[in-house]
Amino acid sequence: MTNSISRRSEIRSNELAWYERMLEIREFENQVNALFASGSIRGTTHLCNGQEALDIAIASLLRNDDVVAATYRSHGIALALGLTPHSVLAEIMGKATGCAGGVGGSMHLCDKSVGLLPTSAIIGGGMPIAAGAALSFQIRKQDRVALALFGDGSTNIGSFHESMNLASIWKLPVIYICDNNVYGEYSRINLTTPIEDLHIRAESYAMPHEKVDGMSVYTLREALERAIERARSGGGPTFIEAKTYRFAGHSRADQAPYRPVGELESWKSRDPILVLENQFKESGKLTEDSIAAKKMETEKRIAEIVQEVQNDPEPLVGDIFKNIWAGSRS
Ligand SMILES: Cc1ncc(C[n+]2csc(CCOP(=O)(O)OP(=O)(O)O)c2C)c(N)n1
Numbered sequence: 482m483t484n485s486i487s488r489r490s491e492i493r494s495n496e497l498a499w500y501e502r503m504l505e506i507r508e509f510e511n512q513v514n515a516l517f518a519s520g521s522i523r524g525t526t527h528l529c530n531g532q533e534a535l536d537i538a539i540a541s542l543l544r545n546d547d548v549v550a551a552t553y554r555s556h557g558i559a560l561a562l563g564l565t566p567h568s569v570l571a572e573i574m575g576k577a578t579g580c581a582g583g584v585g586g587s588m589h590l591c592d593k594s595v596g597l598l599p600t601s602a603i604i605g606g607g608m609p610i611a612a613g614a615a616l617s618f619q620i621r622k623q624d625r626v627a628l629a630l631f632g633d634g635s636t637n638i639g640s641f642h643e644s645m646n647l648a649s650i651w652k653l654p655v656i657y658i659c660d661n662n663v664y665g666e667y668s669r670i671n672l673t674t675p676i677e678d679l680h681i682r683a684e685s686y687a688m689p690h691e692k693v694d695g696m697s698v699y700t701l702r703e704a705l706e707r708a709i710e711r712a713r714s715g716g717g718p719t720f721i722e723a724k725t726y727r728f729a730g731h732s733r734a735d736q737a738p739y740r741p742v743g744e745l746e747s748w749k750s751r752d753p754i755l756v757l758e759n760q761f762k763e764s765g766k767l768t769e770d771s772i773a774a775k776k777m778e779t780e781k782r783i784a785e786i787v788q789e790v791q792n793d794p795e796p797l798v799g800d801i802f803k804n805i806w807a808g809s810r811s
């Protein structure tokens with residue numbers, strides 16, 4: 482827990498840590514993919530590569546007492562918020578050392594100390610949960626913020642609209658961030674959604690909204706700063722649409738054969754890691770040598786963590802009954 486908090490403060494106070502954490506997320510997911518392919522991870526996995534800038538921007542601005550409700554595609558936001566690669570990988574591999582004791586798995590990451598609410602596989606599930614958290618902050622007169630992070634496909638679901646409506650009429654301190662990565666499962670957005678720019682959906686709820694380049698940490702931070710300031714000062718909710726791209730398939734071994742030719746390559750030329758790398762090279766914060774050294778250090782560190790986690794104990798069968806509460810009317 483303390484480790485999560487110190488990793489989180491690094492990302493709030495040090496711009497180079499943004500880059501290092503993005504490298505960590507990318508390499509972590511490369512290894513998760515390899516472990517899944519070799520049968521060491523059961524169930525499924527949803528990679529977020531291509532979308533790391535958004536996770537970093539969020540983690541670098543929110544406070545530890547703010548909360549984030551995210552989805553099954555949440556390895557990146559969990560690591561960005563401060564969870565250690567060991568605790569996330571252990572959770573994905575069903576080990577007792579995982580952030581949920583190994584009984585939650587890849588889609589149910591959480592850590593209260595840095596505000597990560599349990600992530601959810603239910604599309605749209607995080608939005609009313611974030612609105613509920615925001616309502617509790619408002620009632621308790623706390624200047625805390627709740628953020629819901631979700632995909633483009635999720636804006637077609639009822640809970641999105643119900644929650645946006647309520648958040649707007651009650652001026653809740655909640656931020657809705659849609660990572661529009663162009664796909665929902667195996668369908669391109671044009672096959673499922675009649676509009677291209679999803680942020681205009683907020684118009685129906687008289688909610689401030691904007692679209693931003695989801696590949697640039699700096700641009701995302703500017704939009705987020707405005708939304709956080711609005712929420713903390715009683716100005717109510719904001720909807721931000723981050724234009725990004727899912728470099729991997731939807732899940733498991735999906736090779737995404739349904740993509741138009743050249744689309745992936747075109748988005749990869751604006752890989753968020755490359756974008757930040759170039760900005761830091763221009764400002765003299767990084768050189769070719771320091772980039773190579775950081776990449777090598779990250780690969781070595783993640784490889785060591787993979788070894789450690791493989792040797793970690795599994796939970797006991799009885800552990801599934803821990804952390805369960807039963808209400809009583811008597
Ligand atoms: C309530 C509900 N309905 C359907 C599904 C099946 N489902 C899983 S992923 C997905 C697509 C979601 O797309 P998007 O919101 O764009 O998120 P992305 O996978 O791109 O991150 C659907 C429909 C689900 N998990 N929950």
Ligand SMILES: [Mg+2]
Nearest residue numbers: 632633664665
């Ligand atoms: Mg999507």
